[in-house]
Amino acid sequence: MTGFDAYAHAERILTALGAPAGPGSPADPAGGPPQPTTLPPASGVRLHEPAAGPADATDALLAGVWSALARPGALATNFRLVESGRQIDRSRWMRSRVGDGEVLHTALVPVYLHSAVERGATLVISHLEALDEHVMLLCEALEYQLHARAWINCYITAGDTSAFDVHSDDHDALILQLLGRKRWQVDTRVGARSRDLAPDSLDRILEPGMCLSVPRGTAHCVSGTGELTVHLTVGYEPYADLRDETRAAGELLGTPAPEPDPAWMAARLAMRPDRRAGASLRNALTGEVDESTRIRWASRFPPHVRTTDDGLVVTTMGRRIRLDHRLAATIALLSRGGALTWPELVDRSDLPAADLRTFIRFGARNDFLICEG
The missing domain is CATH 3.90.930.40 (Outer Surface Protein A; domain 3)
Incomplete structure (x- = not known):
């Protein structure tokens, strides 16, 4: 994990999923390589399969997953166990107690958890960036490069079925496969919310190191392949909620609001009081x-x-x-x-x-x- 550079990894992901950088593409202002002319989600549903190479970043992120699972005292709300679309009651697979004054201690129950995951349940770790430093740094790097509010959830399963039916999300997402193989079926009609995927939908098996861009409102279905599989979903909202605020203001005034200028939105984001985790x-x-x-x-x-x-x-x-x-x-x-x-x-x-x-x-x-x- 010592060689993990979160900013460089985020840059590689976004460059791979964006439109290819041609000879006339703008260079990075700090002197870096040419940047893609279009970043997710504007580039649509895109899949990147990297060439064989070092897997330092994937290994570091996967280590963060195992570290979060072993960490005692994590918030119970960071974990969900979902089977056939329903959440399994936490009292079956998690123990919590109050001790040392008002400190809440939580711990997973391995026997029940292992059995549930093996039969097809999915363990969801929400806001993994709050539980592991490497994941936190990746999340921060993506936020800066996308001018977005972002968060990272983890999904672990070992079955060959899906814990979730065909659905769409109200945020954009980047999928990073860390371990095992997982099947993704994604409607290539961006914004399609149909419960039936289009015949020409993307249908691929993701392997470790591969990444996928799924814009908001895009119908998709995910299923295991009968082996232990782990992937991260980076959910993000470009320019936080500034676009929604602008549209709401236009509706209130009864006038159509033009699409805000990106430079204006970037300046407005700098006015947000939100601070990164960390101390000096x-x-x-x-x-x-x-x-x-x-x-x-x-x-x-x-x-x-x-x-x-x-x-x-x-x-x-x-x-x-x-x-x-x-x-x-x-x-x-x-x-x-x-x-x-x-x-x-x-x-x-x-x-x-x-x-x-x-x-x-x-x-x-x-x-x-x-x-x-």
């Missing part, structure tokens, strides 16, 4: 930054950066912060959303290490940077 207390109080320190932007959505004659105006988590224009390249690196170690930041930034250290401490104390490790 030790670094903020001591100012210590060493080779193990990992630094990332603290807001859940990308900051909005504007250049003025006096320097930079950075809008993040609803606040405007004025910074020296010499910080432009460093902020461009951090505002991509990935976590950088102190040596990586020193190597890629154009600031002297002493000035960079001062900026990192300022960012930690003012809660727009997260410094951990």
Whole structure:
């Protein structure tokens, strides 16, 4: 798991599922490779089957699944066991008790759980990003690159039937297959909510490393292949709910609302107070930054950066912060959303290490940077 780079993995997924980047495709503003001209969900129902190569990312995410299952004290609401479309009562397969004051202790009951999964039930872990750091970093990276609110659920089964009938979801989704094989049938008519899939629907067996894009409102059916299988579903809402707010305002005024400009929506997202999970207390109080320190932007959505004659105006988590224009390249690196170690930041930034250290401490104390490790 040591080599897992969540930002790079998210970038590979989105590039693979988006429209192919041609010679005229825009380059990444931070100097990265050309980007796809269309990202999910606009690219529709798309399947990516990667060429053979290292499986570090898949292994790291799968390890996160097993870690979440073994973690005592996780919220009971993070787990569901579904069989034939119905949820099995938690008292059968989960034990909970209150101890140590008001602390709720939960633990899975392996015997019942194993039996249920073997006969075709599906174990669902909701918001896996809250239970494992690797999954959390991937979720954050996807949010920054898609300008979206995202969450990650996990599905584990060992049967050859489906716990869910043909259905559609009210959010866009990316499917990441981690273990075993699973059959996906997806109506290629985006927005089709029919209970009967179209004859030319996508019908594929997903294997580890493969990923699939399923736009919201698209009918699909998922079934096992008789072997242990694990996949992640990244649910996401592009630009959070800004589009819905704009439409609702138009309806209230009785006038049709035009599609909001993406640049305007990105700036509005920067006004949201939502913060990533993470703390900078030790670094903020001591100012210590060493080779193990990992630094990332603290807001859940990308900051909005504007250049003025006096320097930079950075809008993040609803606040405007004025910074020296010499910080432009460093902020461009951090505002991509990935976590950088102190040596990586020193190597890629154009600031002297002493000035960079001062900026990192300022960012930690003012809660727009997260410094951990």
